[in-house]
Amino acid sequence: MDFLNAWWMVGLALFVMLFVLSQSVFFLVKAVKRARYLEIDSKDIKRTITSTMVFSIAPSMAILIGLLALSKVLGVIVPWMRLSVLGAVTYELPATVNVVEGVFNASIGTRIADPQIFVTVLWVMTLGIIPPLIIIPLFLKRIQGRVQNVHQKDRRWGEIFMSAMFLGMISAFLGYVVAPREDAVTGEMYISFLAIFTLLSSAMLMVIFGIVIEKYKQAWLRNYALSFSMLISMGLAILYAFMGVR
Template sequence: MTYLDAAQHWLTYAIVVAGICYIVFLTVFHMRKSWKRALEIGYTKKQLRKVVKSSASYTLIPAIAILVGFFNLAPTLGIPLSWWRLSVIGNTVYEIMAADIALNASGVANVAEASAKEFVLVMSVMAIGIMGSMVISVLIAKKIQSGVFKIRQRDPRWSALGNSTFITTVLIVLTIPYFFRVSVALLTLVTGAAVSLALRPVIRKTGLAWLNDFSLAISMLTAMASSVMWTSLLA
C-alpha cells in the first residue's frame, strides 16, 4: 500500500472523525462546566453570550491563516490527517517540519515514493514531537495556578501587577525583533498598533461598547489587509 493510499483510506477518515468527536465533546464539556460556574459567581447569560460572540468574531481572522495552512498540508498529509492536525496541538510549520524529518529518517525524498509505513511514521512522529507541553501541563499547571492565587490573597495590588508581567514578557520578546529591519512585517505591526490606538478615542467619545468588543479584531484585520499593500509598495 502506498503512502497516499493510506493517507486517503476510509479507516484514516474514520479514526480522524472519532478523534475530532472527542475534541468537540471535551471542549463542549469544558465550556459547559465553566458556563455553569460563571452563572454561579454572578455573570448573566447576556454577558457570557457577549464573550462567545466576541471570541467567535476574533477567531475568524486568524482562522483564515489556518485554512490556508490546510492547502499547504493536504498534498503531504492527505485530507484526513490535515483535518486532524489542524484541529489539535501544533501548527502548519511544525507539521511540515515533522513530516520532512520523518520522511528523511526513512530515506524517502517525497510522499510519491513513500509507503503506508512512512505514513504511519509521519503520524507517530508528529504526535510524539509536540506532546511535551501537554505532559508538562499535567505536572505543573495546577501548582502554578495555586501560586498565582496565593499571591493574590497575600497582596492583591502586587498580584494584579505581577500577573500582567506574563503577557508583557511574551509581547516584548516576540515584538522587538520586528523593529530591526524595515519589512512588510514591521509595517503590518505598526499598522495594527496605529489602528488600535486610533480606535481608543473613537470608543471613548462615541461610547460604542460593541466597538470596544471588536477593536482587537478590527485592528488585526486591518493590519493583515495592509500587509498586501506594503508588499506591493516594498516590491
C-alpha cells in the first residue's frame, strides 16, 4: 500500500494549503485597509507587496530543496504539508532523523515503508514544535502591550530598542556565516570562504544600490535592493565556487 501518496493525503495537504492562504489573505486585506487609514501611500503598499513577493522566490526555492530531501523519506505529501505550516526544514529534518535513525535505527536515505515509523514521525513532528501555537494566543497581547508601553513612554528609546533587537538577530546570523563547518564527505572542519565572500558581495551590492538610490534618485529601487542584492550574490556564489572557492 502506497500510503505516503494516497489521494486522501493529497486532500489533507490541499486543506492545509487553503487554510494558510486564507489566513494570509485575511490579514493582508485587514492590513491594507489599516494602511490606507494610516494614510500610507497606495503606491508604497503595492510596492511592499510586489517587492516582498519577488524577495520570497529565492528562499522558497531553498525550501523546495528541503522538500526534496524530506520526500526521500516521507514521500512528497507530508513534507508539502509540514513545510507550509509552523516549522522549517531546519526543524522537520532533525525531527525525522531523531525518529527514523535515533529510535527505529532505520535509514534516512530510503522511503519509509512501515506505517508504524511513519505515524511516529508525524506525531513527533507535530508535537515537537507546538509551544508557539499555545503561547501566542495566551501571551502575545501582553508582550505587544509591553512593547507599546516602551514606545509610548519614550519614543526615541522605543525606536532604538527595536533597532537593537534587529541587530541582535542579524549579529547571530553573521556569526553563523563565519562559523567553521564540517565537510560532508571528509568530516574535516573548515571555514567557508564561499559563504563569507557571498555575504560580503551581498553587503557591497546593497551599498552600491544605496548609492544609486540616493545619487540618481531611484526611489523605486529601495523596495527591490535587498532582493537584487541577494539574487546577484547567489549568482556570484556559483561563480566563486566555479573559481575554486570553498
